[in-house]
Amino acid sequence: VRNAGRLMAEGGCDAVKLEGGRAVVPRVEAIVNAGIPVMGHIGMTPHTVAMFGGFKIQGKTADSAMKILEDALAIQDAGCFMLEFEAVPAKIAAAISAELEIPTIGIGAGAGTDGQILLSYDLLGVFVDFKPKFTKRYANLTEVAVNGLRQYVAEVKAGTFPDGDHSYGVDEREYERFLGMVEKRRQQ
Numbered sequence: 001v002r003n004a005g006r007l008m009a010e011g012g013c014d015a016v017k018l019e020g021g022r023a024v025v026p027r028v029e030a031i032v033n034a035g036i037p038v039m040g041h042i043g044m045t046p047h048t049v050a051m052f053g054g055f056k057i058q059g060k061t062a063d064s065a066m067k068i069l070e071d072a073l074a075i076q077d078a079g080c081f082m083l084e085f086e087a088v089p090a091k092i093a094a095a096i097s098a099e100l101e102i103p104t105i106g107i108g109a110g111a112g113t114d115g116q117i118l119l120s121y122d123l124l125g126v127f128v129d130f131k132p133k134f135t136k137r138y139a140n141l142t143e144v145a146v147n148g149l150r151q152y153v154a155e156v157k158a159g160t161f162p163d164g165d166h167s168y169g170v171d172e173r174e175y176e177r178f179l180g181m182v183e184k185r186r187q188q
Contacts, residue, residue, distance in 0.1 A: 001030050004016045004031045004034070014037065015038065016036060017038070018038055019042075019045035020040075020041075020042070020045060020071070021074055021075055022074040022075075025077075025078045029079060032079030032080075033079075038080050038081065039083070042068055042071045042084070043088040043093075043108075043109065044057065044058050044087035044108070056087070057108075059089055065089075065096075069095075069096050069099060073100070080102060081102060083100065083104050084107065084117070085106045086107045086108055087107075087134065088109045093113055094112020094113070095112075118135060123136065124137070124139045125137045125138075125139050125140035125143070126141050
Protein backbone atom coordinates (compact mmCIF):
# COMPACT_ATOMS: atom_id res chain seq x y z
CA VAL A 1 0.00 0.00 0.00
CA ARG A 2 2.85 2.35 0.89
CA ASN A 3 4.61 1.68 -2.42
CA ALA A 4 1.39 2.14 -4.39
CA GLY A 5 0.84 5.46 -2.62
CA ARG A 6 4.39 6.57 -3.39
CA LEU A 7 3.95 5.58 -7.03
CA MET A 8 0.79 7.66 -7.25
CA ALA A 9 2.29 10.67 -5.46
CA GLU A 10 5.79 10.67 -6.91
CA GLY A 11 5.21 8.99 -10.26
CA GLY A 12 2.25 11.06 -11.30
CA CYS A 13 0.24 8.03 -12.38
CA ASP A 14 -3.50 7.52 -12.19
CA ALA A 15 -3.48 3.86 -11.07
CA VAL A 16 -1.21 0.93 -10.28
CA LYS A 17 -1.07 -2.47 -11.97
CA LEU A 18 -0.56 -5.76 -10.15
CA GLU A 19 0.30 -9.03 -11.82
CA GLY A 20 -1.37 -12.20 -10.58
CA GLY A 21 -4.74 -13.59 -9.67
CA ARG A 22 -6.11 -15.00 -6.45
CA ALA A 23 -2.69 -14.81 -4.79
CA VAL A 24 -2.67 -10.99 -4.98
CA VAL A 25 -6.28 -10.47 -3.86
CA PRO A 26 -5.31 -9.31 -0.33
CA ARG A 27 -2.92 -6.72 -1.83
CA VAL A 28 -5.51 -5.55 -4.35
CA GLU A 29 -8.11 -5.14 -1.60
CA ALA A 30 -5.71 -3.24 0.66
CA ILE A 31 -4.61 -0.88 -2.11
CA VAL A 32 -8.17 -0.28 -3.33
CA ASN A 33 -9.33 0.32 0.27
CA ALA A 34 -6.61 2.98 0.52
CA GLY A 35 -8.31 4.77 -2.38
CA ILE A 36 -5.83 3.78 -5.09
CA PRO A 37 -7.19 2.39 -8.37
CA VAL A 38 -5.74 -1.03 -9.31
CA MET A 39 -5.52 -2.67 -12.72
CA GLY A 40 -5.01 -6.43 -12.80
CA HIS A 41 -2.73 -8.42 -15.11
CA ILE A 42 -3.16 -12.16 -15.64
CA GLY A 43 -2.09 -14.84 -18.09
CA MET A 44 1.60 -14.58 -18.82
CA THR A 45 2.96 -12.17 -16.24
CA PRO A 46 6.34 -10.78 -17.37
CA HIS A 47 7.62 -9.94 -13.89
CA THR A 48 7.25 -13.55 -12.80
CA VAL A 49 7.98 -15.14 -16.17
CA ALA A 50 10.61 -17.46 -14.68
CA MET A 51 7.82 -19.30 -12.83
CA PHE A 52 6.36 -20.27 -16.22
CA GLY A 53 9.70 -21.40 -17.65
CA GLY A 54 9.91 -18.34 -19.91
CA PHE A 55 7.55 -16.42 -22.14
CA LYS A 56 4.87 -19.05 -22.74
CA ILE A 57 1.23 -18.86 -23.68
CA GLN A 58 -1.14 -19.41 -20.76
CA GLY A 59 -4.59 -21.02 -20.79
CA LYS A 60 -4.06 -23.58 -23.54
CA THR A 61 -5.87 -26.33 -21.62
CA ALA A 62 -9.38 -26.22 -20.20
CA ASP A 63 -7.98 -26.53 -16.65
CA SER A 64 -5.46 -23.70 -17.06
CA ALA A 65 -8.08 -21.53 -18.80
CA MET A 66 -10.46 -22.12 -15.89
CA LYS A 67 -7.71 -21.01 -13.49
CA ILE A 68 -7.37 -17.78 -15.48
CA LEU A 69 -11.13 -17.24 -15.29
CA GLU A 70 -11.13 -17.84 -11.52
CA ASP A 71 -8.17 -15.45 -11.13
CA ALA A 72 -9.94 -12.81 -13.23
CA LEU A 73 -13.14 -13.04 -11.21
CA ALA A 74 -11.21 -12.95 -7.94
CA ILE A 75 -9.29 -9.79 -8.75
CA GLN A 76 -12.41 -8.17 -10.22
CA ASP A 77 -14.23 -8.91 -6.95
CA ALA A 78 -11.24 -7.54 -5.01
CA GLY A 79 -11.79 -4.17 -6.70
CA CYS A 80 -9.70 -4.03 -9.88
CA PHE A 81 -11.19 -1.52 -12.29
CA MET A 82 -9.67 -3.15 -15.38
CA LEU A 83 -7.85 -6.32 -16.40
CA GLU A 84 -5.02 -7.03 -18.81
CA PHE A 85 -4.64 -10.45 -20.45
CA GLU A 86 -1.22 -11.37 -21.82
CA ALA A 87 -0.38 -14.33 -24.03
CA VAL A 88 -3.77 -16.02 -23.63
CA PRO A 89 -5.50 -17.78 -26.56
CA ALA A 90 -7.88 -15.41 -28.31
CA LYS A 91 -11.01 -17.53 -27.74
CA ILE A 92 -10.18 -17.97 -24.03
CA ALA A 93 -9.59 -14.23 -23.51
CA ALA A 94 -12.85 -13.39 -25.33
CA ALA A 95 -14.84 -15.91 -23.29
CA ILE A 96 -13.40 -14.68 -20.00
CA SER A 97 -13.94 -11.03 -21.01
CA ALA A 98 -17.61 -11.86 -21.57
CA GLU A 99 -17.84 -13.16 -17.98
CA LEU A 100 -16.40 -9.99 -16.45
CA GLU A 101 -18.04 -6.70 -15.60
CA ILE A 102 -14.81 -4.71 -15.88
CA PRO A 103 -13.14 -3.79 -19.18
CA THR A 104 -10.31 -5.93 -20.49
CA ILE A 105 -7.27 -5.11 -22.54
CA GLY A 106 -5.22 -7.65 -24.41
CA ILE A 107 -1.62 -8.09 -25.42
CA GLY A 108 -1.31 -11.32 -27.30
CA ALA A 109 -4.89 -12.21 -26.38
CA GLY A 110 -6.73 -11.69 -29.66
CA ALA A 111 -9.34 -9.16 -30.70
CA GLY A 112 -12.04 -10.29 -28.24
CA THR A 113 -10.91 -8.02 -25.41
CA ASP A 114 -12.25 -4.49 -24.98
CA GLY A 115 -8.95 -2.91 -26.00
CA GLN A 116 -5.44 -3.64 -27.25
CA ILE A 117 -1.95 -2.75 -26.10
CA LEU A 118 1.50 -3.25 -27.61
CA LEU A 119 4.79 -2.02 -26.21
CA SER A 120 6.13 0.85 -28.28
CA TYR A 121 9.59 -0.77 -28.31
CA ASP A 122 8.10 -3.84 -29.97
CA LEU A 123 5.81 -2.16 -32.48
CA LEU A 124 8.51 0.32 -33.52
CA GLY A 125 11.17 -2.36 -33.87
CA VAL A 126 13.49 -0.95 -31.21
CA PHE A 127 13.91 -4.16 -29.24
CA VAL A 128 14.97 -6.81 -31.72
CA ASP A 129 16.43 -9.56 -29.52
CA PHE A 130 13.04 -11.13 -28.76
CA LYS A 131 9.76 -10.88 -30.67
CA PRO A 132 6.68 -12.52 -29.20
CA LYS A 133 4.22 -13.94 -31.75
CA PHE A 134 1.65 -11.29 -30.89
CA THR A 135 3.98 -8.42 -31.69
CA LYS A 136 3.57 -6.79 -35.06
CA ARG A 137 6.38 -4.47 -36.05
CA TYR A 138 5.15 -1.36 -37.80
CA ALA A 139 8.64 0.12 -38.19
CA ASN A 140 12.28 -0.86 -37.82
CA LEU A 141 13.71 1.99 -35.77
CA THR A 142 16.73 -0.09 -34.77
CA GLU A 143 17.87 -0.23 -38.40
CA VAL A 144 17.20 3.49 -38.86
CA ALA A 145 19.02 4.34 -35.60
CA VAL A 146 22.05 2.17 -36.37
CA ASN A 147 22.34 3.67 -39.87
CA GLY A 148 22.11 7.16 -38.40
CA LEU A 149 24.81 6.42 -35.83
CA ARG A 150 27.09 4.98 -38.52
CA GLN A 151 26.67 8.09 -40.65
CA TYR A 152 27.39 10.34 -37.66
CA VAL A 153 30.59 8.43 -36.79
CA ALA A 154 31.75 8.52 -40.43
CA GLU A 155 31.20 12.29 -40.71
CA VAL A 156 32.97 13.01 -37.42
CA LYS A 157 35.95 10.87 -38.47
CA ALA A 158 36.04 12.55 -41.89
CA GLY A 159 35.87 16.00 -40.30
CA THR A 160 32.71 16.96 -42.19
CA PHE A 161 30.63 17.27 -39.03
CA PRO A 162 30.17 19.65 -37.44
CA ASP A 163 30.33 22.09 -40.34
CA GLY A 164 29.51 25.78 -40.51
CA ASP A 165 25.79 25.10 -40.73
CA HIS A 166 25.95 23.22 -37.43
CA SER A 167 28.29 25.53 -35.47
CA TYR A 168 27.82 28.96 -33.90
CA GLY A 169 29.68 31.93 -35.30
CA VAL A 170 31.13 34.95 -33.55
CA ASP A 171 31.53 38.54 -34.67
CA GLU A 172 34.98 38.77 -36.29
CA ARG A 173 35.96 41.91 -34.31
CA GLU A 174 35.06 40.21 -31.03
CA TYR A 175 37.03 37.14 -32.07
CA GLU A 176 40.14 39.24 -32.88
CA ARG A 177 39.76 41.08 -29.57
CA PHE A 178 39.51 37.73 -27.76
CA LEU A 179 42.69 36.45 -29.47
CA GLY A 180 44.45 39.61 -28.35
CA MET A 181 43.32 39.00 -24.77
CA VAL A 182 44.57 35.41 -24.95
CA GLU A 183 47.96 36.54 -26.23
CA LYS A 184 48.21 39.17 -23.51
CA ARG A 185 47.41 36.50 -20.89
CA ARG A 186 50.16 34.25 -22.22
CA GLN A 187 52.73 37.00 -21.90
CA GLN A 188 51.94 37.63 -18.21
